[in-house]
Amino acid sequence: MGWRIPMVDLESEYADVGDALEESVLRVLRSHRFVLGPECEALERELADRVGAGFAVTVASGSDALTLSLQALGIGVGHEVVIPAFSHFATAEAVIRTGARPVFADIEPDSFNLDPVTLSGVLTDRTRAVMPVHLFGRCADMLAIRAVVSERKLPIVEDAAQAIGAARDGRAAGAWGEAGCFSFYPSKNLGAAGDGGCITTSDPALAERLRLLRSHGTTRDGSHVLLGTTSRLDAIQAALLRSKLPYLKGWTEARVRNARVYAEELADCPGVEVPQSPQGETVAWNQFTLRCRQPTPIRAALEEAGIESRHYYPRPVCCEPGLGGLRRDAADFPNAARACAEAVSIPVRGSCSVETIREIAGVVRRAASARSRG
Structure with missing residues (x-):
């Protein structure tokens, strides 16, 4: 039905930025650089600066950001990844796509985010990562979560799909763990004209591995050194996101x-x-x-x-x-x-x-x- 007051109103957003969006699309069309390239590289720098991370790696979707982050950390068959029991299905799906097993922990009674207390009770010798979700745009209690996992030196992959611009205890969502995963689905606070995502990290080796995984493991000389996939962001989407970022x-x-x-x-x-x-x-x-x-x-x-x-x-x-x-x-x-x-x-x-x-x-x-x- 047509809602008098809808949850998402892209028409109003377009009224703010429509001219800039149209110009950004024309800029890409005239450049003839449609996949990755200068627009994606510029967006990655701007996103890394915004989050306070060393690097950002753009990918085709927020779901791919989660899966590729886990793969880049070596997560696979026989491993467990702890996630909250209250989240979008994509959180669990990303774990399963790596061959690992999702292990669920309850959320805090007064928020919608992972409870550090229940987290500590589900860790096993098979746990290889923890994936807190900053649900609805509110950061999970990352100080407490890091305290739980630090003794085991477990990596943290932040599902920050809904949380660009959020922060807690002086640090932005996406800058707490080994990797922070964002979605640019059109309904997000920073939305593309279709799917898109990115991963933030301050680990240069992890950033390079992610760049390989998003493009069939291809190096500059054309060698395929990893089994990757096709998860590159289109330049038009990058240009649109760059036009929206100042707003x-x-x-x-x-x-x-x-x-x-x-x-x-x-x-x-x-x-x-x-x-x-x-x-x-x-x-x-x-x-x-x-x-x-x-x-x-x-x-x-x-x-x-x-x-x-x-x-x-x-x-x-x-x-x-x-x-x-x-x-x-x-x-x-x-x-x-x-x-x-x-x-x-x-x-x-x-x-x-x-x-x-x-x-x-x-x-x-x-x-x-x-x-x-x-």
Whole structure:
């Protein structure tokens, strides 16, 4: 259906940057350099600077960023990688694509991110990496996670697909682990006109291995020294992303403003928990996800008002049928199961005005209050 207030509004974004996007596409067409090349190299420098990493390696998607990072670290058959039980399926899928086994850990009770305490309980002698997810644009507790894995010297691969621009404890998402993985899917805060992704790292040897893996393991002399794949970013996508990058800070600040208005308008709303932005954190707010004890009437009220909402996610990733024999019971992960039962994501994009955010909050409050009285 056509939503009066959609979750994503690329038309509004285009109004901000359309002229620059069109010029960037023409620039690439006139250059006749369509795959990798100068545009991708420039984007990689700009992204590395933005994150505070030594290098960025562009790839074809955020999913490929995860898989190639694990492969570049030597993860494969017989290994285990710990991931949160609450995430997009791509997190688990990336582990399985390497031949390794995903091991699930519960999330924190007061956030949607990996719980360092439960993480420590699932590490085994087969664990070869940990993949925390900075879900919805809020960084996981990386100081605590690093403390858990440091004794075993396990590498960390950050799933930062939704978290460009986020930071915690003075360090940006994508700069905490051996590799940080970003997605440029169009709905992300920095979105391409199609798929795209990148990996940030401060390890020059890892960066070089990633460059080989994304292009069939090909060296400059044409030798194929690794079994890689085709995961190169198109120059047009790189040029589009470069045109949008200067706007990212302002777009993120508008999301932060809208999140703050929601927090004010929904304070003490019965049966509704508002996501937090604790001191010392910069949240990118790719999604603004409420926890609602009675989500069904709230979703229905939003739909009746023409306001789009999303259910991220209807079941823990460990329960997805595509996992086959690797599936786990949701009861083993009570915090993830609760999050799935209660999550309602509502529009927070920067193009929503303060008045629009207040209107959405009003619909939520009225629906929640009516339910509590009933």
